[in-house]
Amino acid sequence: MRFLLVIVCxxxxxxxxxxxxxxxxxxxxxxxxTSNIELxxxxxxxxxEHAVGKLFEGKVDIISNKVDQQRFAKYVESxxxxxxxxxxxxxxxxxxxxxxxxxxxxxxxxxxxxxxKGIKMSNGALRDLWPSQVNMVNVEGKGKIKxxxxxxxxxxxxxxxEQN
Amino acid sequence: MKKISLTLSAFVLPLAxxxxxxxxxxxQTKGSYVDKFRQLDEALPTPNVYRSxxxxxxxxxxxxxxxxxxxxxxxxKKRRITGxxxxxxxxxxxxxxxxxxxxxxxxxxxxxxxxxxxxxxxxTLNSLPAQKPAxxxxxxxxxxxxxxxxxxxxxxxxxxxxxxxxxRVTVVDTLMRIDLNEPLKxxxxxxxxxxxxxxxxxxDAVGARSGYEHFEEDGNDIFLLAQWFPRLAAYxxxxxxxxxxxxxxxxxxxxxxxxxxxxxxxxxxxVSATGKLDNAxxxxxxxxxxxxxxxxxxxxxxxxxxxxxxxxNEKEGTDKTKTWHFKAENVxxxxxxxxxxxxxxxxxYQQGGDVQPLVMAxxxxxxxxxxxxxxxxxxxxxxxxxVYSKYSFDYPYPVAQSVNGPVGGMEYPxxxxxxxxxxxxxxxxxxxxxxxxxxxxxxxxHEVGHIYFPMIVNSDERQWTWMDEGLNSFLDGVAGREWDPxxxxxxxxxxxxxxxxxxxxxxxxxxxxxxLRLGPNAYTKPAAAxxxxxxxxxxxxxxxxxxxxxxxxxxxxRPTPADFFRTMEEASGVDLDWFWRGWxxxxxxxxxxxxxxxxxxxxxxxxxxxYSRLRDIEADKPTSLFVERNRAEGKKTWVEKNTxxxxxxxxxxxxxxxNKERNSYNKFLKGLEPWERKTxxxxxxxDKNYYVMEFSNLGGLxxxxxxxxxxxxxxxxxRYIPAEIWRRNYKNVQKLIVTDKNKPLVSVTVDPRWETAxxxxxxxxxxxxxxxSRIEVFKKEKSKAKVSRDIMQDIKTELKTDEKKDEKDDxxxxx
Numbered sequence: 001m002r003f004l005l006v007i008v009c010x011x012x013x014x015x016x017x018x019x020x021x022x023x024x025x026x027x028x029x030x031x032x033x034t035s036n037i038e039l040x041x042x043x044x045x046x047x048x049e050h051a052v053g054k055l056f057e058g059k060v061d062i063i064s065n066k067v068d069q070q071r072f073a074k075y076v077e078s079x080x081x082x083x084x085x086x087x088x089x090x091x092x093x094x095x096x097x098x099x100x101x102x103x104x105x106x107x108x109x110x111x112x113x114x115x116x117k118g119i120k121m122s123n124g125a126l127r128d129l130w131p132s133q134v135n136m137v138n139v140e141g142k143g144k145i146k147x148x149x150x151x152x153x154x155x156x157x158x159x160x161x162e163q164n
Numbered sequence: 165m166k167k168i169s170l171t172l173s174a175f176v177l178p179l180a181x182x183x184x185x186x187x188x189x190x191x192q193t194k195g196s197y198v199d200k201f202r203q204l205d206e207a208l209p210t211p212n213v214y215r216s217x218x219x220x221x222x223x224x225x226x227x228x229x230x231x232x233x234x235x236x237x238x239x240x241k242k243r244r245i246t247g248x249x250x251x252x253x254x255x256x257x258x259x260x261x262x263x264x265x266x267x268x269x270x271x272x273x274x275x276x277x278x279x280x281x282x283x284x285x286x287x288t289l290n291s292l293p294a295q296k297p298a299x300x301x302x303x304x305x306x307x308x309x310x311x312x313x314x315x316x317x318x319x320x321x322x323x324x325x326x327x328x329x330x331x332r333v334t335v336v337d338t339l340m341r342i343d344l345n346e347p348l349k350x351x352x353x354x355x356x357x358x359x360x361x362x363x364x365x366x367x368d369a370v371g372a373r374s375g376y377e378h379f380e381e382d383g384n385d386i387f388l389l390a391q392w393f394p395r396l397a398a399y400x401x402x403x404x405x406x407x408x409x410x411x412x413x414x415x416x417x418x419x420x421x422x423x424x425x426x427x428x429x430x431x432x433x434x435v436s437a438t439g440k441l442d443n444a445x446x447x448x449x450x451x452x453x454x455x456x457x458x459x460x461x462x463x464x465x466x467x468x469x470x471x472x473x474x475x476x477n478e479k480e481g482t483d484k485t486k487t488w489h490f491k492a493e494n495v496x497x498x499x500x501x502x503x504x505x506x507x508x509x510x511x512x513y514q515q516g517g518d519v520q521p522l523v524m525a526x527x528x529x530x531x532x533x534x535x536x537x538x539x540x541x542x543x544x545x546x547x548x549x550x551v552y553s554k555y556s557f558d559y560p561y562p563v564a565q566s567v568n569g570p571v572g573g574m575e576y577p578x579x580x581x582x583x584x585x586x587x588x589x590x591x592x593x594x595x596x597x598x599x600x601x602x603x604x605x606x607x608x609x610h611e612v613g614h615i616y617f618p619m620i621v622n623s624d625e626r627q628w629t630w631m632d633e634g635l636n637s638f639l640d641g642v643a644g645r646e647w648d649p650x651x652x653x654x655x656x657x658x659x660x661x662x663x664x665x666x667x668x669x670x671x672x673x674x675x676x677x678x679x680l681r682l683g684p685n686a687y688t689k690p691a692a693a694x695x696x697x698x699x700x701x702x703x704x705x706x707x708x709x710x711x712x713x714x715x716x717x718x719x720x721x722r723p724t725p726a727d728f729f730r731t732m733e734e735a736s737g738v739d740l741d742w743f744w745r746g747w748x749x750x751x752x753x754x755x756x757x758x759x760x761x762x763x764x765x766x767x768x769x770x771x772x773x774x775y776s777r778l779r780d781i782e783a784d785k786p787t788s789l790f791v792e793r794n795r796a797e798g799k800k801t802w803v804e805k806n807t808x809x810x811x812x813x814x815x816x817x818x819x820x821x822x823n824k825e826r827n828s829y830n831k832f833l834k835g836l837e838p839w840e841r842k843t844x845x846x847x848x849x850x851d852k853n854y855y856v857m858e859f860s861n862l863g864g865l866x867x868x869x870x871x872x873x874x875x876x877x878x879x880x881x882x883r884y885i886p887a888e889i890w891r892r893n894y895k896n897v898q899k900l901i902v903t904d905k906n907k908p909l910v911s912v913t914v915d916p917r918w919e920t921a922x923x924x925x926x927x928x929x930x931x932x933x934x935x936x937s938r939i940e941v942f943k944k945e946k947s948k949a950k951v952s953r954d955i956m957q958d959i960k961t962e963l964k965t966d967e968k969k970d971e972k973d974d975x976x977x978x979x
Contacts, residue, residue: 023683025662031937038939042662046599059589059963063598067959095939096946101652102602107939131301134681138666147667152285 021047023134026123028082030112030141039092039108041076041125048072048104051126063099073097076106079124085117085158118160123150190745200866200894204741207749208726214401219730220717227722229254230396230421237428238387238502240481243364243376248322249393250357252421253348257399261348265405266340267418269391270362272410273316273370278337279411280311310369319361320394326355338410339397360394367570373415374581377570379505379530382478386506386530386569388581390499391416398624402724408626414676415625418496420720425492429502431484432477434469436508436528437500438578439492440562447488460512460522465542467509471531474507478530492577494560494720496622499576501567505530509538513546519558523549529568534586534594536604541566541582544608544647551643552616555708556715564615566608573607575614582607602651609647610640621715622722629676630748631725634690641691655691657921660684664753665863665923672748673725692921693747700919701743701868701887702736710735742887746865755863757927758914764854764900766847769832771825779819853903857912857930858896863923866890869899872916875907 021044029038045063052060052072060068073094082090095107119139126133127150135150139159146159189206190199211217213224231254236247255261272279323331325345332343348354364387367375374390398406398417406417427435435447444453452468459466469477481504492498510526527541545566549559565579572583584604586594617639618625618632625632637655644653663669663684670680672690679685698707713735714728725748733740746752768774794801836844859869869885889897903909914928922928926935936944 021683023681027662027938029937029939031940033934034937034940036939038937040938046603049597049599053587061597061963065961065963096942098942102599102654105938105942107942109939131303136662136666136668136681138662145665145667149668 022126022130022132023047023136024123024125026080026135026137028119028121028137028139030139032141034109035112036109037082037090037112037119039080039082039110041080041106041108043076043104043106043126045099045102045104047126051075051129054129062104069097069099069104072104073106076125077108079122079126079128080108081122082110083120083156084113085120085160087120088113090119116161118158120156120158121148122156123148124155196895198894200746201739201742201888201891202745204729204744207745208729209402209724212401215724215727217730218734219714219723219727219732221721224258225721226256226258226401228256228396228399228419230419232393232421232423232425232498234393234423234425234498235428236393236425237485238389238430238433240385240387240430243366243385243387244361245364245389245392246359246361247393248357248359250355251396253354253356253396255348255350255352255354257401258350260350261344261399263344264342264348264354265397265399265407266342266394267391267397267410267416268318268320268335268338268340268394269410269416271317271335271338272412273311273365273372275311275316277317278409282411306369307371310366314363314365316363316365318394321359323358324356326357331356336409339407340394358394362392364389373571373574374499375570379532382505384478384481384503384505386501386503388499388501388567388569388571390497390574390576390581392500393498395497398722400624400722403624406624406626408675408677410626411677413679413682414627414629416497417624417626418622420494420496420622423490423492423495423498425498425500426487426489427500427502428485428487430482430504431486432480432482432504433486433502434474434477434504434506434508434528435488435500435502436506436526436565436567436579437488437490438495438498438576439490441488442491443487443489447486456510456524459510459524461514462511465509465511465525465527465538467507468526469506469508471507471538474505475531477504492561495577496619497576499579499581501528501569501579501581503528503530503569507531507533509542511542511546513549513559513564515549515553515558517558519560520562523559523561524563525549525565526563527566527568531594532585532588533568534596536584536586536596536601537568540601540604541568541608544605545612547647548609548612548640548643551646552613552639555639555642555712556616556621557712557719559615560620561615564612566612573611575611575619577615577619580608580611580614582611605647605651606640606644606653609643610636613640613643616715620720621718622720623718624722624724625676627675628673628725629679629682629686630672630690631723631728633687634672634694635728637687637691638694641695655688655695656918657692657696658918660688660692661753661921661923663689664751664921665755669751671750690748693743696920697732697740697743700870701740702738706736706738707732742866746867750864752864754865754867754920754922755861755924755927756867756869756914756920756922757860757862757924758857758912758930759860759927760858761909761912761930762856762858763909764856766851766854768848769829769844771821771829775819775821775825779817782819851905853905853908855901855903855909857899857901859899859914860896861890861894862927864894866894867920867922870915870917870919871901872913873901873903873909874911874913875903876910877907879907881907 024041024043027040029040031038048062052062052068055075056071062068062072077092077094080092082092084090090110090113092108092110095109097104097106121137123135123137125135127135137148139146139148142161144162148157148159150157190202213222214226216222231252232249234247234249236245238245253264271277274280323333323342325331329345331345334341342356344354365372365375367377374388374392376385376387378385396419398419400406408414423439425437425439427437429435455466455468459468506528508526508528510524513523513525515521515523525542525545527537529537529541545564549564553559561578563578566582567579569581571581574581584600584607586596588594613636614632617623617636623631641653641655644651668680669685672685698704710732714731717731718727729744833841866887868887869889871883871885873881873883885899889899912930915922
């Protein structure tokens with residue numbers, strides 16, 4: 001019997017601390033007013049604080065240092081991608097990041113392509129650091145809400161809209 | 165592409181089944197009626213002599229009692245536990261027992277356990293020659309290596325009855341059956357003993373609720389021991405023996421009893437455990453005992469083992485041992501921690517009252533805990549007891565402890581394990597971030613809170629995680645706000661919105677190990693639900709009374725969800741079946757839309773008034789564009805050009821009142837009964853404003869409608885419409901709202917303060933207003949506020965350590 005051979009890539013992961021919440025929620029909003037797809041990523045501040053400690057050298061302070069906030073936002077942006085159902089990449093522009101209460105928000109946007117029937121998305125933020133990271137994405141503004149749940153080894157998930 | 169459709173269908177299926185099962189009583193095949201207010205009696209277990217319809221322990225309530233006498237030894241080098249225990253089992257049930265079941269939780273780490281063999285792998289696999297690699301984490305490999313290098317799980321031997329006669333045992337995964345030599349009759353006691361041993365898991369490698377943590381730099385370990393001895397499984401009136409295996413998520417269901425535990429550890433270790441230290445004179449120095457006494461009345465924590473002493477301690481080990489003797493009364497479990505790295509501080513909490521006037525709040529932590537632990541751990545323990553007792557009962561045990569180790573946060577009677585640490589900086593100092601401080605406060609309050617729920621109010625964690633985590637997350641939010649309300653404590657209704665509108669969920673009433681996302685499902689959603697129940701539906705007086713009643717009824721007893729639901733309803737006097745059904749038994753969310761507002765005007769029936777009003781309405785209509793343009797072009801009409809030709813209708817329009825109408829009005833007035841006349845006169849005199857509002861329930865979850873009415877004069881008024889408005893039609897309702905003559909409405913908002921977890925606030929306003937998305941708001945504020953920043957200068961700012969952080973630094977974001 002022959003097994004299918006699969007390449008395995010090792011995730012270098014620091015041992016996980018049980019207390020961090022290790023989950024993020026992203027809203028992908030098709031905003032008719034602005035004609036943009038708006039991506040709003042919400043992280044627990046405490047998760048991001050541990051993350052920047054691992055991602056960047058030296059002293060890092062995500063709560064009050066704008067430069068570190070931007071560095072983390074860049075990191076998130078480099079781990080999120082959007083495509084049309086046919087596989088065309090949708091260019092995401094960075095909008096900014098902010099601390100709000102116990103959350104850290106990262107914003108991105110892209111123009112809504114004409115006649116879009118669904119999206120493919122990849123959301124690997126923090127999942128290269130902690131295998132237990134779960135990123136939930138609610139796709140809104142296109143009929144019934146679609147939820148994508150990135151856990152374990154999910155790379156690309158897709159949401160198809162029922163209406164346009 | 166294939167993958168997502170598979171995932172979706174997997175989610176859809178269980179939901180479809182559960183809603184089909186509900187269809188029998190709640191949904192019908194005729195019409196679209198859904199009985200959101202169906203009483204829960206038929207879904208809840210039938211009340212009986214053990215559990216009453218009021219949610220109280222019934223007249224024949226019983227529970228078993230199990231006392232343990234344990235001697236245990238920690239082999240530090242082998243990281244192995246060996247122990248022996250003798251157990252007294254008191255059968256208070258009305259049934260004769262031929263066998264007893266014990267929980268062997270350490271067996272979850274065996275390679276053939278159900279938990280281990282049913283772990284799933286989730287990955288998008290592409291066979292060669294595909295270029296995309298699958299992923300496997302080093303953490304997962306470390307875990308597998310640790311588990312294959314170490315023999316894990318219990319070794320059990322010498323199970324004997326009190327006559328020394330051997331007892332037959334049968335191990336079934338994480339459970340063990342002991343066949344008694346004599347059947348155990350109701351009211352009788354059985355005594356038996358056994359030896360047990362197991363290798364301790366490395367917490368960071370395996371991920372568990374206990375284990376050891378190794379510190380490379382000083383070579384020492386912290387040992388946290390929990391689920392460390394074979395414990396009697398619960399035998400209950402509602403489930404008999406709890407046979408659900410330990411799969412990792414559903415925690416423990418245990419019996420109360422007294423413990424006498426002797427713990428032998430290296431002589432330089434400091435031990436913290438469930439219970440009161442019984443041989444302080446043997447294991448503590450005179451100085452340490454004096455410090456403990458001083459701590460009883462001290463305003464701030466007093467060190468029993470100082471940092472210097474702990475640092476000295478961790479430099480060298482010893483082959484000598486010491487035995488620490490602890491006694492604990494009326495607890496459902498026993499845990500302990502041991503290390504030579506521990507410093508130890510204590511402060512007496514003068515609780516007063518008869519139950520336990522003095523409680524020693526204590527913390528045990530290594531140097532890695534640093535100032536964060538020195539300043540806040542023990543104080544947070546005291547604060548938790550102060551707040552929780554107000555909402556439940558006096559803390560009934562002599563000690564309450566917080567221990568730092570590798571476990572992020574876990575609770576046991578009188579002792580909790582908490583993970584936050586400081587960070588060693590290059591200059592040798594230890595600092596911590598603001599979030600780490602919030603985390604320490606949050607986790608200590610949460611875990612110490614668990615000593616109340618479920619360590620005393622002994623809910624069945626194996627089945628229902630929400631019963632302890634949900635209730636406790638709700639209460640830790642209460643206690644947190646009483647510590648510092650500026651810290652965002654979570655469990656606000658708005659915190660659960662993104663989860664509740666997602667497709668990815670199961671009802672709260674789902675057994676713990678089957679829950680898809682335990683955090684939002686078992687912690688945040690029930691906590692937010694209780695918050696809403698308290699702040700919106702019942703109000704604080706009714707809620708706090710009922711909640712305290714629940715806590716006191718079930719103190720040292722074993723409540724089920726039905727007992728909680730029934731007590732909260734029965735003690736508050738408010739029908740809450742719709743609330744439990746919606747929030748706990750379904751995945752509905754809240755989305756109430758205010759679709760339309762109609763203004764109504766009362767007819768006076770008096771033609772002299774009504775006809776002129778009709779004329780005004782006609783006059784208010786916009787003129788025809790056709791006519792307007794004709795006029796603009798300077799066109800003169802025939803009438804304008806021939807002013808000499810007029811008749812009656814040029815003077816009197818179609819709203820002209822004649823005596824014909826007046827006579828019929830007078831006839832109408834005469835025909836009225838006296839009460840009708842009186843009512844009409846008064847209504848006409850008051851001339852109130854009448855509005856009909858049309859609401860639709862898009863989320864399915866029935867909830868009260870919270871209205872904010874804004875009037876022409878700029879004032880606002882709040883109105884509360886109870887959830888029962890949805891009882892005959894949960895989808896659409898109309899409501900007549902009457903306001904005074906001088907209070908015409910200009911706008912209406914549903915749930916203006918975001919108190920109900922309404923997922924779409926855009927449809928909450930009438931007239932509709934644009935609710936900008938977060939990005940729109942962010943962009944607007946950025947353009948307003950951020951341009952004035954001198955980034956070229958700011959970027960030169962030196963990073964400060966968090967402790968010295970100027971609070972103004974992050975002020976900008978919160979403006």
